[in-house]
Amino acid sequence: MSLHALEPNAGAEHSHGAGQRVSMQYENIHQQNESYLVGMWSFLVTEIMFFGGLFLAYSLYRVMYFDTYLEAHQFLLQYNFLGLMKGGFPWLGTINTAVLLTSSLFMVLAVYNAQIGQRIKTILWIGTVVACAMVFMVVKYFEYTNKLHEGLYPDRNFNYARALYILKTEHAGHDSGGHAENPRANRAWTAMKEAEKAGAKLSEEGLEIPATQTAKLTAGMDQRLTSIPNGTIAFSVPNVAFTHYNAEAQHARLFMSIYFCMTGLHGIHVSIGIAMMVLLMFFYWIKHPCVDDYMPLEMIGLYWHFVDIVWIFLFPLMYLIS
């Protein structure tokens, strides 16, 4: 009530009941609601600008290195949980999309209950949204740790050859169709096989270039792209297969960078959403005056739907490249 102390009776003259109070700078409750919403929408437009640039970067590189994208996106499909989620089907992405769509529904129901003044129901519906968001983050956790263990995180331990080797050998048993047979999605693998013929050692550790293969020293050789065994000095190999592989690995690294950047940023948005919703649940629980008005929840709802929309685009772009 202290929030609106200047006009204690402002809300009473409106049909919305005592819950929504008109602050002194507004003509009436409708104008106040509109300015709340427009404020939130303008924030969302800045978010669109922010994600839009990333989608542009994704699109440009996708067109440039489409074959690499096609090959690298298979890593997002490989996940085996208790033998249930067989490779080749985008389990994690599909589950997360379904979870987010469901949470969006729960969010609008929470907002609806806030509008009709059902405080307990509102808290419960927000709770279901938070639960969905938690499920999303847990799935994301498994997904990310899987990538980290396979050496696909684009830091200095990035080892595309190793990840590809594991993909082609360990997961080959239960690759049900999908795009593994597509020759366009085999460029790096083909290059690795040819490099192996040329003398490089292909194993679980990745692609190792023996010192005997090396011809001339190149300072610009990117050591991060291959596994360099101890006692070996990295040289540029005048073998075209290895050069091919190196280019493919760099493009795959780009794909993984964009993947981690976009899904990670989306994950941060989900985390912020969780924090905001838990805060709102607390406010509803203690009957804080700021949630007498349903607008705070409505605005968090708008934010949440925006997060959902970003995922609606990320899912086919990242997981379903065909």
Added chain:
Amino acid sequence: MADIAHGHDDHGHGHGPVNPAVEVIQHPKPSLYWLTYAILFVLLIVTVVLYYIDLSAATRWVGMNFVVAMIVAVIKAGFVVYNFMNVRGSTKLTWLWAVLGFVWLMLMAGIFIDYRNRPSQGGWEQPFVRY
């Protein structure tokens, strides 16, 4: 806690003196939300099934799968924006802001087309030179 606000159509906005110049936000009924959810779920299944159908080979154009997947995604996003984010019942100013986001994406598409048309990128006609 019946004193939480309700902004519903059936609770009559007409009691107080409402300035006619101010637009009133309309809120839909929950049945619409459930319907929207069902549609979104069906579209999710469509998205996943599309992954396994090679439209590109059928239509002899390599970008077909991508374009159809994006159209489905845009339809899904449209349902979320229109029904869940309640643009359907919002004021004209909110509409304007929602459209602005779309305008920005069009700008991004314009930059994309410009960039891909440049000779350094091979233009549209020639395949991109790989190295």
